[in-house]
Amino acid sequence: MASVSQAQRLCHFRVYHSPVLAETAIEWLVTRADGRYLDGTVGGGGHLAVLLDVLEEGAEILAIDRDPEALKETAGRIGDGKRVVLRQGPFADLARFTEEEGMLPLDGILLDLGVSSFQLDEPERGFTYRADAPLDMRMDPDLPMTAADLIADESEEELGRILREYGEVRDARGLARRIVKTRMEAPLERSGDLRRVVEAGTPPHRHMKVLSQVFQALRIAVNDELGQLEQALAGSIDVLRPGGRLVVIAYHSLEDRIVKEFFRMQAGACTCPPGFPVCACGAEALVEVLTRKAVKVSQEEISRNPRARSARLRVAERLARERAE
Numbered sequence: 001m002a003s004v005s006q007a008q009r010l011c012h013f014r015v016y017h018s019p020v021l022a023e024t025a026i027e028w029l030v031t032r033a034d035g036r037y038l039d040g041t042v043g044g045g046g047h048l049a050v051l052l053d054v055l056e057e058g059a060e061i062l063a064i065d066r067d068p069e070a071l072k073e074t075a076g077r078i079g080d081g082k083r084v085v086l087r088q089g090p091f092a093d094l095a096r097f098t099e100e101e102g103m104l105p106l107d108g109i110l111l112d113l114g115v116s117s118f119q120l121d122e123p124e125r126g127f128t129y130r131a132d133a134p135l136d137m138r139m140d141p142d143l144p145m146t147a148a149d150l151i152a153d154e155s156e157e158e159l160g161r162i163l164r165e166y167g168e169v170r171d172a173r174g175l176a177r178r179i180v181k182t183r184m185e186a187p188l189e190r191s192g193d194l195r196r197v198v199e200a201g202t203p204p205h206r207h208m209k210v211l212s213q214v215f216q217a218l219r220i221a222v223n224d225e226l227g228q229l230e231q232a233l234a235g236s237i238d239v240l241r242p243g244g245r246l247v248v249i250a251y252h253s254l255e256d257r258i259v260k261e262f263f264r265m266q267a268g269a270c271t272c273p274p275g276f277p278v279c280a281c282g283a284e285a286l287v288e289v290l291t292r293k294a295v296k297v298s299q300e301e302i303s304r305n306p307r308a309r310s311a312r313l314r315v316a317e318r319l320a321r322e323r324a325e
């Protein structure tokens with residue numbers, strides 16, 4: 001049962017974002033109550049609140065988010081006797097942030113990928129098709145390219161790829177063609193402009209589904225979400241102490257596939273071509289994968305928070321072996 005302070009905190013954070021698999025993620029993450037942890041996607045601090053409740057005096061947390069609005073929300077929520085350092089920036093740079101803050105080695109890293117409900121629900125951020133607003137979609141306002149820029153500048157082929165790969169849009173080529181045709185007459189600068197193009201070529205009963213797919217695809221591209229994840233994973237193992245854990249919650253099948261494959265390789269999967277008589281690739285296990293299958297969200301949590309339904313949580317633990325030079 002949640003303590004009074006935990007219940008109060010969760011109540012506050014629900015307004016900003018309901019943390020997904022919160023207790024489960026923190027149970028997997030924490031191996032030492034006075035250890036050092038990195039929350040790479042602190043958002044409104046929902047997971048951070050649960051983490052602070054289980055950690056003891058002397059614990060340290062480095063909390064990162066690329067969205068300055070999220071950090072404003074989290075600032076000031078510092079646990080008694082525990083040090084919380086906030087850094088604005090991309091989690092791709094987590095190894096650098098950890099070193100700069102003198103937090104090496106870490107006992108655990110948490111990545112809760114994607115966007116927060118706060119970001120989705122703020123119309124002026126442009127993440128949603130439900131309101132007419134500038135097509136921005138940048139998590140970090142200093143990123144060079146908005147969704148409107150991407151729509152204006154990318155080739156029809158590249159737009160088609162983005163819509164197909166990141167949004168699984170069925171008629172990605174057709175939609176890319178319609179976007180390019182429309183932008184020759186007038187730029188698509190607002191979510192309403194894009195919504196009209198999508199709806200014009202989609203049967204009404206599929207409007208919501210296709211709009212969600214299209215907006216998700218553009219968001220992933222604008223924020224280079226898959227590239228960020230790959231870079232963060234690549235830097236994560238070396239900053240963990242032996243026995244330290246990496247916990248990742250993914251909401252998109254492409255992200256989950258990247259995490260699963262990274263864990264498989266770090267666990268020593270051989271990459272020799274099939275049929276090689278002896279292993280020559282020098283594969284070495286640096287982690288043990290603790291979740292044979294991804295942990296999913298319960299029906300009870302989904303009914304409370306439908307946005308949690310696609311979440312997949314995976315955990316790997318750093319082994320004592322050093323990386324071969």
Ligand SMILES: C[S@@+](CC[C@H](N)C(=O)[O-])C[C@H]1O[C@@H](n2cnc3c(N)ncnc32)[C@H](O)[C@@H]1O
Binds near residue numbers: 017044089112
């Ligand atoms: C699903 S929300 C996390 C919510 C948080 N765990 C909570 O309980 O409030 C994802 C957060 O990660 C941030 N984010 C996404 N990609 C990021 C990246 N590459 N670097 C840093 N932060 C990122 C977003 O800005 C957002 O605030």
